[in-house]
Amino acid sequence: MLKKIESIILSWVIIIAVCSCSIKDEGKMENEGEKKNVENVSDEEASWLSTELWLPDGVEFVNSLNYLLDGTLRIATAGQDAAVWDSQNEGGGWEKPDADMSLTSDYGYHYSSEGMLYVYDDEKLVLSPADGSEMKTISINDGxxxxxxxxxxxxxxxxxxxMNSMQLHVEIYDLQTMEYRSLDDLELSEYLSNSQSDVGNVALNSTGEILYIAIDGTGIGRYDLKRNQYSYLIEQDLFQNLTNSEQKEGLNHEAEICTGFAVDDTEKKIVxxxxxxxxxxxxLYLCEWGIPEDKEQASKDKLRIYSLKKHGEIQQAVSLFQEKCPELEVTFEVGYTGEDGxxxxxxxxxxxxxxxxxxGPDILVLDGLPADSYIEKGILEDITSIVDQEKENIFYNIISAYNKKESIYQIPTTFSVPIILGDAEVxxxxxxxxxxxxxxxxAVTGLPLITPENFAETAVDLFITSDILEGTIDEAKLSDFYRDLKQIAKQSFPDNEIDTSEEFSRMTYWAEEYPYIGFNPEMDIFLGNAQVGIDKISSFETYLEVLxxxxxxxxxxxxxxxxxxxxxxxxxxxxxxxxGKYRDDAKQFLRYYLSGEAQSAMSYTGFSIIRDxxxxxxxxxxxxxxVGSKTRDENLDKGLNLYKVTPSKLQGLIDFFEGLNTPVKDDAVVLQKVMEQADACLFEGKDPESSARDACSEINLYLNE
Structure with a gap:
């Protein structure tokens, strides 16, 4: 178990253990015996499949896990009610073994494949040999x-x-001779040095000859200690596909991190x-090498919710809805991750x-999708009756404006407002x-109009609130838009020097992140570093700064x-x-979301469509x-003082929202292509006319499909 995570959540674990139900002698899975047969499966037809395993009753935190020599899966829990559990059928049933628990540690128990107990903290490891011989202690090197x-x-x-370089490395000890060596294999070292996370775990097979290494988000590496050969057991892309939310029992990386794993000797089962x-x-998730169910058949067995991009708040709402309706299986699918080519x-x-x-999926999250085309082609269901039930409780003007017709086909559930900040003239x-x-x-004052840090967001907000995209994209208007960006950049960047070295300075980076982008023009104006601010009122925190x-x-x-x-x-x-095959269930989900029950229990970006x-x-x-000050300077005298919103100011904000009547044009592909050429125009010297021509060529071809 990862020590860094354990130290952070130790107090949580103790609280969980105290508050949890009493542990029974045995926990059973309802689906025991439903595991897929992974023997004699040809590589041509097989793939990795994941299934969630049931934990013993009352267990909330698993401290460690491993396979014993006989194939038994052993887990240990930490905290006040620390215990050891064994399962001989990968979670089909659990029982408490007669395991050695003589050592104590805040970090809980760990066991070898032979069942030998050991404990460790950040600096030392203590072993209690299974043969009853003298305990051994291994201390870590300084630093x-x-x-x-x-x-x-x-x-x-x-x-x-x-802890100085923050680099990871692997050490191997022979416990009989107490000799050790550091693995210096080039591929392994590159794997460890290129990892973007320090959340990592190791495991061994029953002979101690094969080492497995998993760094969070990078797959599972395999190192043959006898041959000194490194390879992948599961490569990064495959591992991410295996653990994404499109799988029937997929793992949710939005909210979960891997804190341990175990590999059986066949290498066809990973927990x-x-x-x-x-x-x-x-x-616990069992990943097995086997034959997947037919995808079309699987799609008939669940309510499918699809989003083009990752959407943490909707994933959270799906989880809450699943808890509310356990009889209904709900899956959340992401079409584009930017990581799989x-x-x-x-x-x-x-x-x-x-x-x-x-x-297709039953529910579509239409952000970035060509929803108008879907309405014209009769793909979307009329959901006016659902909205009418909540008409008095919501910002109906926003829903009405988004649909442009009397019938409602799309329900925006959160929103933000692009604004401009400045004097009366601006x-x-x-x-x-x-x-x-x-x-x-x-510009003649010499004070930048906006700061370089806010330029990319300004470009995105100016485009989405323009009339450049109307059915197709207007090449002349887009050329003018690029010309204006060059003028703003000239007036805003010191000595007209635009930094292109950082990824986040490019507009394509923020087009990918849209609409979850935003710097802090309010602070730049307050500190006297800018004259104008283009931002979005997307939260009360932003609104306090604006006020x-x-x-x-x-x-x-x-x-x-x-x-x-x-x-x-x-x-x-x-x-x-x-x-969709589950339209009634889909409507049930929308009613649940619009009732406010989901949003009151979750975190979300933007303002809720529910007025209350x-x-x-x-x-x-x-x-x-x-409520506090916001500053970029150690001198608090320069802080931007923030105050709660009084009822009168709240009503002013509500009135401002009631005046909204036009949705922005934010087709994801269009925005991406426009900002690609904006980068070329500003950072690579391409002229506005050529940039507009090339953008329109690609965009109009896409829009006419």
Whole structure:
């Protein structure tokens, strides 16, 4: 078990152990005997499959796990009710063994494949040999700490982190001679040095000849200690696919990290221990090499919810809904991760093909998808009746504006508002042309219009609130847009030097992150580093900063580019596939989401479409108390003072939201292609006309498909 994680959550574990139910002698799985047969499976037809295992009754935190010599899976728990459990059928049933528990440690028990007890902390490891011989202690070198250990056949493997360099390395001990060696294999060293995480675990097979290493998010490595050969047991991409939420019992990386694993000697079974960082609970997953179920048949067995990109809050809502309706199996699928070589446009094409064939997901999260096309083609179900039931409790103006017709096909459930911050002259600008004229006048002061850090977000917000995209994309307007960006950059970057060395300085980076982007123009204006701010009111925290800087600097805020309407960014937009197999269950999910029950129990970005959720915010009070200062300087005198929102100011914000009437144009592929050419124009010297022509060529081809 990873020491760093254990030290952080130890107090949580103790609380969990005290509050948990009393542990019974045996826990049984209802689906015992349903495991797939992994023997005699040809590589051509097989793949890795994952299934969640039941833990013994009352067990919430698993401290360690390993396979014993006879194939028994052993787990140990930590805390006040520390215990050891064995299962001879991978979680089909659990029983308490007659295991040695003579040593004590805040970090809990660990066992070798022979059942030998050992405990360890960051600095030393203590072994209680199974043959009753004298206990042994192994101390860590100065400046190092133990991260994970495994023992088998008198071989000890230790994953070590150097606290100065933060680099990981592996040490192997022969417990008979007490000699040790550090593994210096080039491929292994590269694997460890390239890892972006210090969350790691090791395991050994029963002979102690094969070492397995898993660094969080990088797959499972395999090292033959006799031949000194490194390879992958499960490569990174395969491991991520195996543990994503598209699987029937998939692991959720949004909320879980791997804290331990065990590999049986056939290397066809791997048990992963995942820790849910929100609930502070462990889960065990059995990954088996076997024949998968037919995907089309599997799709008939569950309510499928699809999102083009990862969406943590919806994943959280799915989990809450699953707990509320345990009889209904719900899965959350992500079409584009950016990590598997699949292009964004290809992911949408794959979804479209599935929808047109009548086998698509039941619920679509429409963020970034061509929803208007889906409505025209009759793919989305009319859900007006669901919205009408909550009409008095929601910002109906936003839902109405998003659908543009009397019938409701799409439900935005959270939203944010692009705004412009500045003096009266700035906020009077109704469109980008007027704004550019005003900015040109203000450029002569020598003070940057915006800071370089805010440039990328400004570019994205100016585009999505423009009229450049109307059915197809207007090449002349896009060329003007690129020309304006170059002018703003000239007036905002010191000595006209644009830093291209950092990934986050590029607009394509933030197009990928949209709509979850944002720096802090309010602080730049407050500190006198900028004249203008383009931002989004996306939370009460943002709104407090906007109010504060407006008060301090005698400024105001307004909708951005409001000539064609008052724009809003809709997020977590739900639609129901009219050919879905579980439309009634899909409607049940939407009713649950709109009732506010889900959102009151979860964290989410943006403001809720449910109006009353605003009144319950911790940032609203009768007296508008001081809540703190925000600063980038050690001198607190320069802090931006923040105060809670009084009822009158809250009503002002609600009135501002009631004026929203125009959704932004935020097709994910279009935004990506536009910002690719924006980067080329600003960072690579490409002229605006060529950039616009190349962008339109790709975008209009995509839009006409």
């Amino acid at each position: 190092d700490q133990f991260i994970s250990t495994a023992i088998s056949n008198n071989i000890l493997a230790v994953l070590v982190q150097n 992963l221990c995942m820790l849910n960082m929100i609930k502070n609970q462990s889960k 699949v292009e964004l446009s290809d992911a949408i094409r794959t979804l479209n093909t599935e929808l047109m064939s009548g086998n 906020i009077d600008a109704k469109n980008r042309k007027e704004l550019m004229d005003i900015l040109e006048k203000k 504060s800087v407006c008060s301090e600097k005698d400024l105001s805020y307004q909708y951005l580019n409001r000539e064609k309407g008052n724009y809003f960014i809709a997020e977590a937009v739900f639609g129901i596939n009219c050919t 959720m605003m009144k319950d915010s911790k940032y609203v009070s009768e007296n508008g108390e001081f």
